[in-house]
Amino acid sequence: MEYIDLFPKKVLFIDLSTRKWWTETREDLFENYLGGTGVATKLLEENLDPNCDPLSPDNVIIFATGPLNALYPVVSKTVAMFKSPHTGNIGESHCGGRTSAAFRLTGYGAVVIKGKSDIPVYLVISPNKVAFRDARSIWGMRSTYTVGKIIRRAERGAGIRTIMRIGRAGEKMVTYSSVVAESYRHFGRLGLGAVFGSKNLKAIVVEGSGSIKIPEAFRRSYNKTYKKIYDLEVNSDLMKKYHDLGTPANILNLNKRGALPSYNLKSTTYPFAEELSGEKMASDYLGRRLACSHCPVACIHLGILRESYENEPYFYKTTYVSYDYELIYSCGTMLGIKNGHDLLKVIDAIEVAGLDAMSGGVVLAWITEAFEKGIISEKETLNATPKWGEADEYVKIIENIVEQPNDFYKLAARGVESLSDYYGGKDFALAFGKNEMPGYHTGYAAHLGWTLGARHSHLDNAGYSIDQKLKEIPSPEELVDKIIEEECWRQLLTSLAICLFARGIYKPEIVAEAFNSLGKNLDEEQLRNFGRKIYAFKYHLKQKLGFSFDKLRIPERIFETPSMHGKLEKSYIDKALKYAADKIQGIIKQHLK
Amino acid sequence: MRVAVKDSNRCVGCQSCMFACARRHGEIGVVNSRIRIKSAGGMENGFEVIICRACENPVCAEVCPTGALEKRVINGRVRGVIFHPEKCIGCKMCQQACIIGAVFWSEHENKPLICEHCGYCVAFCPHGVLEIER
Numbered sequence: 001m002e003y004i005d006l007f008p009k010k011v012l013f014i015d016l017s018t019r020k021w022w023t024e025t026r027e028d029l030f031e032n033y034l035g036g037t038g039v040a041t042k043l044l045e046e047n048l049d050p051n052c053d054p055l056s057p058d059n060v061i062i063f064a065t066g067p068l069n070a071l072y073p074v075v076s077k078t079v080a081m082f083k084s085p086h087t088g089n090i091g092e093s094h095c096g097g098r099t100s101a102a103f104r105l106t107g108y109g110a111v112v113i114k115g116k117s118d119i120p121v122y123l124v125i126s127p128n129k130v131a132f133r134d135a136r137s138i139w140g141m142r143s144t145y146t147v148g149k150i151i152r153r154a155e156r157g158a159g160i161r162t163i164m165r166i167g168r169a170g171e172k173m174v175t176y177s178s179v180v181a182e183s184y185r186h187f188g189r190l191g192l193g194a195v196f197g198s199k200n201l202k203a204i205v206v207e208g209s210g211s212i213k214i215p216e217a218f219r220r221s222y223n224k225t226y227k228k229i230y231d232l233e234v235n236s237d238l239m240k241k242y243h244d245l246g247t248p249a250n251i252l253n254l255n256k257r258g259a260l261p262s263y264n265l266k267s268t269t270y271p272f273a274e275e276l277s278g279e280k281m282a283s284d285y286l287g288r289r290l291a292c293s294h295c296p297v298a299c300i301h302l303g304i305l306r307e308s309y310e311n312e313p314y315f316y317k318t319t320y321v322s323y324d325y326e327l328i329y330s331c332g333t334m335l336g337i338k339n340g341h342d343l344l345k346v347i348d349a350i351e352v353a354g355l356d357a358m359s360g361g362v363v364l365a366w367i368t369e370a371f372e373k374g375i376i377s378e379k380e381t382l383n384a385t386p387k388w389g390e391a392d393e394y395v396k397i398i399e400n401i402v403e404q405p406n407d408f409y410k411l412a413a414r415g416v417e418s419l420s421d422y423y424g425g426k427d428f429a430l431a432f433g434k435n436e437m438p439g440y441h442t443g444y445a446a447h448l449g450w451t452l453g454a455r456h457s458h459l460d461n462a463g464y465s466i467d468q469k470l471k472e473i474p475s476p477e478e479l480v481d482k483i484i485e486e487e488c489w490r491q492l493l494t495s496l497a498i499c500l501f502a503r504g505i506y507k508p509e510i511v512a513e514a515f516n517s518l519g520k521n522l523d524e525e526q527l528r529n530f531g532r533k534i535y536a537f538k539y540h541l542k543q544k545l546g547f548s549f550d551k552l553r554i555p556e557r558i559f560e561t562p563s564m565h566g567k568l569e570k571s572y573i574d575k576a577l578k579y580a581a582d583k584i585q586g587i588i589k590q591h592l593k
Numbered sequence: 594m595r596v597a598v599k600d601s602n603r604c605v606g607c608q609s610c611m612f613a614c615a616r617r618h619g620e621i622g623v624v625n626s627r628i629r630i631k632s633a634g635g636m637e638n639g640f641e642v643i644i645c646r647a648c649e650n651p652v653c654a655e656v657c658p659t660g661a662l663e664k665r666v667i668n669g670r671v672r673g674v675i676f677h678p679e680k681c682i683g684c685k686m687c688q689q690a691c692i693i694g695a696v697f698w699s700e701h702e703n704k705p706l707i708c709e710h711c712g713y714c715v716a717f718c719p720h721g722v723l724e725i726e727r
C-alpha cells in the first residue's frame with residue numbers, strides 16, 4: 001500500500017447514476033483555493049447547473065477537507081457544499097466527528113458526488129476504492145441510531161472511519177433534514193439530508209486507512225509546532241468554555257442580558273432558564289462527554305434521558321441525547337419547555353428522524369404561535385395540539401413533519417418561510433434568507449450577521465458575539481465593516497476546515513507557522529488574502545444562484561421585541577444592508593477580474 | 594516500564610493518542626498506530642482502549658515462527674516483546690494469537706505494529722486515561 005500525499009492534490013468523482021468513479025489531479029485547485037470552503041465553492045461552481053432543481057439528479061454534493069486536516073489538532077471539520085433545497089441558494093454545512101480525519105486520510109482533498117441511484121445505496125470510500133452497497137434493507141428505518149449500528153457491524157475499519165447517514169427526514173426530503181455522523185454530529189442546516197435522499201443515497205462510510213510519511217527534513221519543526229498548538233488547546237483558557245459546561249454555559253448569561261429568544265421571540269428572557277441552564281443540565285443530566293477525532297477538547301455533551309414505560313413498572317428506556325446552546329434555544333426556550341427531561345425528549349425525536357434541530361425548533365415555535373393566534377387549527381395539525389411546554393405534542397408534530405400526512409405538514413417540511421407564504425404570519429416567521437434564525441437576539445450585528453453571512457450561519461461572522469462586546473452602537477457602516485472583516489478571515493479558517501471553536505488559537509501567525517513547519521511557505525498577509533478572495537468568490541456564486549439584496553426579508557418580530565441593546569430600528573438595518581450591498585460588490589470586483 | 598490503561602471510562606474518543614503514536618513513528622494518521630480507540634458499539638457506550646499489555650507470557654512471541662518477536666526482559670522480568678522487522682515474514686501468527694487485539698497490522702509495510710511502551714501517547718492524552726507504570 002502506498003503512502004498518501006502530505007498535501008492533497010486529488011479529487012474523487014462519484015456518479016451514482018452509472019455507479020462509476022474516477023479521480024482527477026487538480027493541483028491548481030488546491031493552490032488557488034486551499035481546501036474546505038474554498039475548494040468546495042470552486043468545485044460547486046464547476047459542477048453545478050445553477051438553475052437545477054436542488055432535489056433532482058442534477059444537484060451535486062461536494063465534500064472537502066483542507067491541507068491541515070489530520071496534521072494538527074482541532075483542524076477537525078469537513079465542509080459540504082450543494083445547492084440547498086431549503087433556500088435555493090448555496091448550501092454549505094460543516095461537520096466534525098470522525099469525518100475530517102477519515103476524508104483526509106483517504107488521500108482525496110475533495111469528493112464530488114453526482115447523479116441519482118436507481119435503488120437506495122450507501123457508499124464506502126477508502127484510499128483508491130469506492131464501493132456501492134445495496135441499502136434497500138435499511139431504507140425507511142425508524143431511527144438514525146439504528147442505521148448507524150447496522151453499518152458499524154457490516155463494514156470494517158472501526159476507529160478509523162466515519163459513518164454519515166440520513167434518517168427518514170432525509171428520505172422524505174424535508175428541506176431542513178441533516179446528515180448525521182457518529183450519532184451526535186451533523187451536517188446540519190440547509191438540507192444536505194434531503195439532497196442525499198433525492199439521490200437515493202442513504203449513507204457514506206469513509207475509511208481513513210491512509211497514512212502520510214512526515215518528510216524527514218520537517219520532522220523536528222512539525223513536532224515542535226504540533227506540540228505548541230496541542231498545549232494551547234489543552235492548557236489555555238481559550239478552550240475552557242467549550243469543555244466544562246460547553247456552550248450551554250451561555251444560557252444564564254444571555255437570559256440575564258435579555259438576549260435569549262423564547263416563545264418564538266415574543267420574549268428575550270425565560271422563566272425556566274435555570275432549569276435549562278448549562279449548570280443544571282450538567283448536574284442532572286450529563287452522562288458523557290465526547291470529542292471529535294483529533295480534538296482534545298471534548299465539547300460534545302450527552303445528556304441521559306430516562307423514560308419509564310406507562311403501566312409497566314420497573315421498565316425503563318435510557319437514551320443518550322446530545323445538547324448544546326443552540327438546541328436548548330430551539331427545542332427548549334423557543335417552545336416553552338420547562339425542564340431538561342422534556343428538552344431531551346424533543347431533541348431525541350428530532351435526532352431519530354434526522355432533522356436539523358435549529359430549523360426544526362423554530363418551525364415548531366411558529367406552528368405554536370400560529371395555532372395560538374387561530375391562523376391554523378386542529379384541521380391542520382391533526383392528532384397534535386401545539387402548546388408551549390408540551391413536549392409530547394411536539395414529538396407528535398415532529399413525526400408528522402417527517403411523514404407529511406397533509407398539505408399543512410408538507411409545507412411545514414419546507415420551513416417557516418413556506419408556511420407563512422401560504423398561511424400568513426410572516427411577521428413572526430423567524431427566517432433570514434429562508435433559513436431559520438439562530439438563538440441570539442443580541443442586537444443589530446446578530447441579525448445583520450446571518451442576513452449577510454455567505455452561508456446563512458451565525459458562525460459566518462459571529463455578529464452575535466460582536467454585539468455582546470459592543471459598549472455602544474456604532475454607525476451601520478462601521479458595524480458592517482466589522483462583520484465583513486470577520487467573515488473574510490473565517491473563510492480562511494473554514495477553507496482549512498479548522499473548528500471555529502479553536503479560532504482563538506489558530507491566529508494568523510499560528511496558521512502560518514503550521515504551514516511553514518511542513519515546508520509550505522505562506523505568510524499572514526497571503527492567508528488573509530485567501531480569505532478575502534474566497535469570500536468574494538462565494539458571493540459571486542451566490543449571485544449566480546439568484547441571491548439579491550433586494551429580496552431580503554427581515555421578520556417584523558425582531559423590531560417588536562427589544563434586544564439586549566434595546567429596541568432595534570428598521571432604518572438602521574436598511575442603511576446597513578444598502579452599504580453592505582455596495583461594499584460586497586466592491587470586494588467581488590476587486591478580487592475577481 | 595509499560596503503558597497501562599488507567600481508566601477507560603474517562604476516554605472521550607479524541608484519538609490524540611493514536612495520532613501521537615503515528616507521529617512517534619514518523620507518520621501522520623491513525624491506521625498505523627500501536628494503540629486504537631474505538632467506540633464500544635456506539636459512542637454513547639464509551640470507548641475501548643486497545644493497547645499491548647506488555648504480557649509476562651507473551652503468546653505473540655511464542656507463536657512467531659522466525660523469532661522476530663523477542664521477549665523483552667526488564668530487571669529480570671519479561672515485559673512484552675521487542676520486534677525485529679528484518680526477521681518478520683508477515684505470516685500474521687502473532688496477530689491471531691493476541692486475543693486482546695493489540696497486535697495491529699501495517700498494510701503499508703506488511704508487518705505487525707508492536708507497541709514499544711515508549712510512553713509518547715501518554716503525554717498526549719488530555720484526560721488521564723493512560724499512565725506509565727514503572
Ligand code: SF4
Pocket residue numbers: 596613614617626627628644707708709710711712713714715
Ligand atoms: S507506548 Fe509508544 S509505541 Fe506504544 S502505543 Fe504509545 S506511543 Fe505507540
Ligand code: SF4
Pocket residue numbers: 603604605606607608609610611630642717718719720721722723
Ligand atoms: S488521548 Fe486519551 S481521551 Fe483521547 S482517545 Fe486517547 S485515551 Fe481517549
